[in-house]
Amino acid sequence: MSSKHIEYFRREHARLEAEIDREARQRGPDEVLIARLKKLKLAVKDQIATWSNDIGGSRVA
Secondary structure (H helix, E strand, O other), X not given: OOHHHHHHHHHXXXXXXXXXXXXXXOOOXXXXXXXXXXXXXXXXXXXXXXXXXXXXXXXXX
């Protein structure tokens, strides 16, 4: 993976985090949606870590 791909996934990780925060602040947050978003965020973080190690050990988000 190139560093451009990793940067894309770092932005996606940040977007998911913002979406989780936004949903959590709702008056009646959708806990199932939050759990799903957290799983996606973790999967993205795992991919970033894997690819970062492959191209030289860049920092994980």
